Each structure stands twice: as structure tokens, then as C-alpha cells.
Amino acid sequence: MLDVKINVIGMGYIGLPTALMFAANNIEVIGTDYDEKLITQLMLGKVTFEEDGLTELFEKAVSHGISFSTTYHPADIYIVAVPTPYNKTSKKIDPTYVLSALKSIMEISPKGSTIVIESTVSPGTINKLVYPLIKENGFIIGEDVHLVHAPERIIPGNMIYELINNSRTIGSDNIDVGNIVKELYQVFCKGEIVLTDIRTAEMTKVIENTFRDINIAFANELTKICRSDDMDVYEIIRIANMHPRVNILQPGPGVGGHCISVDPWFLVGDYPDLTNLILAARKINDSMPQHVLKRIRDIMKNNNIKDISRVGLYGLTYKENVDDIRESPTLQLLEKMDEHLAFGVKVFDPMLKEVVVENQIMDFNDFLNEIDILVIMVSHSHIKDNMDNLKTKLILDTKNVCYFEGVYKL
Structure with a gap:
């Protein structure tokens, strides 16, 4: 058992399963979310969305002492799993939730704690927005706080299996800190955990989903072509494949x-x-x-x-x-x-x-x-x-x- 305390920020589709997985593997975990209704439901022993295996994992995590709160708590490791929408006008990332979470963490985090950002961010976000925010608040990166990007790579409907079996990327500009976080995720992750720098981790996660989007677009454009000339797109795809x-x-x-x-x-x-x-x-x-x-x-x-x-x-x-x-x-x-x-x-x-x-x-x-x-x-x-x-x-x-x-x- 690793002797660390984790505060997972954001009890949504990514944060909750992640928090439960750590707790079920004997790590001390507090799950935090500002949504009082959500936290109340979790404290009453009820999961907040449907997912294969989630109820069983929840029960195991509860038996190992996981707790839930609307406030942030002092911890060794903070895992940030909050939404990162995009601005529909500028098409740029809206980092509001991530930056807000970081500000709240810095108000109570002990010296030397590590912040792991699981939320997907656009390439360069941590360098351009997160580092300056941390410095503005008087923290020295590498001494007062350590920063890691470990983007999630799971899909609703198969989250528990993929949390355990998918490979992961740990982005850290300090290899020693990266290895500590890698060891932490290895308590449940059976997939390969790749250690790289932060910007590479940012870019890798975004292009994985972009690759899938482009391939879906080809199939959808093919559908329109076939519809325009009364052809069976499914038969065409079947034969082409x-x-x-x-x-x-x-x-x-x-x-x-x-x-x-x-x-x-x-x-x-x-x-x-x-x-x-x-x-x-x-x-x-x-x-x-x-x-x-x-x-x-x-x-x-x-x-x-x-x-x-x-x-x-x-x-x-x-x-x-x-x-x-x-x-x-x-x-x-x-x-x-x-x-x-x-x-x-x-x-x-x-x-x-x-x-x-x-x-x-x-x-x-x-x-x-x-x-x-x-x-x-x-x-x-x-x-x-x-x-x-x-x-x-x-x-x-x-x-x-x-x-x-x-x-x-x-």
C-alpha cells in the first residue's frame, strides 16, 4: 500500500471512477465536487450514473474508507478531473474549471504536493496558463508544488475495464515526479504506462480523438455521396473493408x-x-x-x-x-x-x-x-x-x- 492521500477534484464521468479505483486499491481518497446534490447522493451510498461494474467498485471503495466532500482537503496528490469545454466562437479551450480548481488547491495544499491534471487540455495550455497561475500565487514549481498531466483514456460503457487495462500517458517535465505518479497509477493499471513530457502528453491525447473524428467524417461523407446517387453505403463499406x-x-x-x-x-x-x-x-x-x-x-x-x-x-x-x-x-x-x-x-x-x-x-x-x-x-x-x-x-x-x-x- 502506498502511503499517500489523494484528493480527486471533480466527481463526474472521469473523476468518480478514478477515485473509486484508487480507494478500492487501498489508497486514502477524498472525492471533491462543488455539486452538493451529487456529493449528498454519493455520501448516501448511491452512484450518480450508470456504468457496468461501477456499483460494485463503489461498494468496494466505500468499504476501504473513501470519503466525499464539497470542499478541498490537504493531500499529497491532487487529481483534477473537471470539464474542459471549448468556446464555440473562438474554438479555443475554455480552461475556467481547471484554473478554478487549481486556485482552490493552492489555498490548502501542503508544500511539495503534486497536482495531476487528468482533464483534457489543448497543447500548450499548461505552459501558457497553468504555470503562470501557479507562479502568480507565489508557488515555486518543483519545490512548493509539482505538476503532471495524465490524460484519461476511457470510454463510457466500458470505463472500469479500460481504467484497468488501457495504457496511459504520464506527462511530467521532472522525470522523478513522473515516476512517482507512474507508480501510483500502477496500483490498478495493468496497461503500459508511458512517461513523457507535459506538452507531448497534451498533444497525444488531443490527436487520439482527432484521428477518430477524421475517420468518422470519412464514413459520414461517404454516406452523403451514396445517398445523392442512390447507392448502398453499408454494402460499399462492407466490400471495401x-x-x-x-x-x-x-x-x-x-x-x-x-x-x-x-x-x-x-x-x-x-x-x-x-x-x-x-x-x-x-x-x-x-x-x-x-x-x-x-x-x-x-x-x-x-x-x-x-x-x-x-x-x-x-x-x-x-x-x-x-x-x-x-x-x-x-x-x-x-x-x-x-x-x-x-x-x-x-x-x-x-x-x-x-x-x-x-x-x-x-x-x-x-x-x-x-x-x-x-x-x-x-x-x-x-x-x-x-x-x-x-x-x-x-x-x-x-x-x-x-x-x-x-x-x-x-
Whole structure:
């Protein structure tokens, strides 16, 4: 057991599993978040989102003494896992949450503590914004405080497995400090842990998600090409992927989540003259909800359906079998519908226990009874298990999961 105390800042989709994993492996952990409702729920022994294995991990962490608080605490290690959105005008990172967390840490941190930033940041953020902030507060980096960037690399729906098995990057400009943090993560991480400098770690995380975004954009652009000339994009991709060096992804209604849909903008914002391909990919993926809306209108016109309220969107989360709605394509589509004065569309998602949008129906059968056109936006296991109930509906299948004839595709 390592004799250290960790204060994890941010009890969201990244911070909570990370805190639980350390605590479950006999590290003393305090989880901090300003959201009083969230902390109260955790103190009552309830997890705050659904994730395979999370409840079991939570129970183990609690049995090992993890605690939760709305305040920061003196600790040896601080792990910052707060949101890093982007400014939709400038396309640059909004570092507000990270900088605020750092200010609060410096108010109570003992001398020699280490701050590990897990939040994804644009390349150069720590050098340009974090180092100056620490110095402005009278701290000497390398003496009063040590700084490390260890970006997360997990995906909702498979977080626990990936926390344990994925490789990690530890960015530190002091190799001794980097090795200490590496040893800390090795208490649960079975993957390779690579030690590098901070700027390389920043860039590596951002380009991982940018690479994925570009590849998704190719599939989505191919969809539009095939739609324009009445070709089957799925058959074309299937055949092309038989080539030993071709692996085209599946198209979809858009890109959501807080990684792939956000991180590429950091590069566009910081390097506007050098990111033509990245910007084009972002525009293509952001255009897909509009493409879905056009397909809906075509189906309505071809079937003489004039009432948009008879259209139902299945799925609000950004991917299958999770309850995470951040940047979801369905929310983007609803925004597009509002812009075009197309109100009243129905929505259903089996993963959500609370109403988050207008006209959201909580019972699946009630949802089906209210609609004529079903738009499958997310391929939850639930919809795959209920295919036989859908055959009386006009279906726009944006995820290519329906197995019967007469289904409209992207």
C-alpha cells in the first residue's frame, strides 16, 4: 500500500471512477465536487450514473474508507478531473474549471504536493496558463508544488475495464515526479504506462480523438455521396473493408460525447491556419444531424405525413447503452428542428430515468403509440431486443441495426 492521500477534484464521468479505483486499491481518497446534490447522493451510498461494474467498485471503495466532500482537503496528490469545454466562437479551450480548481488547491495544499491534471487540455495550455497561475500565487514549481498531466483514456460503457487495462500517458517535465505518479497509477493499471513530457502528453491525447473524428467524417461523407446517387453505403463499406489495408468505420447521425466532438476544436482554435483537414472533418460530423433532418422530411413527404409530432426519435444519449447525453447527436438534431420551427417531435430513451427534453416519453409502448415515423438515433440493446414491435412503423435507421425490409437508411 502506498502511503499517500489523494484528493480527486471533480466527481463526474472521469473523476468518480478514478477515485473509486484508487480507494478500492487501498489508497486514502477524498472525492471533491462543488455539486452538493451529487456529493449528498454519493455520501448516501448511491452512484450518480450508470456504468457496468461501477456499483460494485463503489461498494468496494466505500468499504476501504473513501470519503466525499464539497470542499478541498490537504493531500499529497491532487487529481483534477473537471470539464474542459471549448468556446464555440473562438474554438479555443475554455480552461475556467481547471484554473478554478487549481486556485482552490493552492489555498490548502501542503508544500511539495503534486497536482495531476487528468482533464483534457489543448497543447500548450499548461505552459501558457497553468504555470503562470501557479507562479502568480507565489508557488515555486518543483519545490512548493509539482505538476503532471495524465490524460484519461476511457470510454463510457466500458470505463472500469479500460481504467484497468488501457495504457496511459504520464506527462511530467521532472522525470522523478513522473515516476512517482507512474507508480501510483500502477496500483490498478495493468496497461503500459508511458512517461513523457507535459506538452507531448497534451498533444497525444488531443490527436487520439482527432484521428477518430477524421475517420468518422470519412464514413459520414461517404454516406452523403451514396445517398445523392442512390447507392448502398453499408454494402460499399462492407466490400471495401475486405481489402486487407482498408477499415472504413460505420456512418452515423453525428458525433457526441465530451471527447471526439470537442478535442479537435482545441487544435482548430490554436492552429487555425494548419488544421484544414481537421476543420473539414468537424464540419462534416457536425452536419450529420442536419442530414438526418432532411431524411426525415423526405420520408414525411413521400408518405404524405405532415404532422412532425408523429415523428419519434429513439435515443438521447451520445452512444449505446450509457446514460451520458453530452453533445449527443439527438440533442443537436432537436436544436436543428427548433431552428426550423419543427416542434412536437417525440423522444424516448430507455437509459434515462428523468425527463431532459420536451416531449420525452418515458414508456416505450406509449412512445410507439404516439408516432408513425421512428428514427433510430442510438443502437441501445433495448431497441435490438424490440425489433418485432417496430414493423408497423416507418423507420429511419441511422445506425443500421434493423434486419427487415423497407427500412430507410442514412
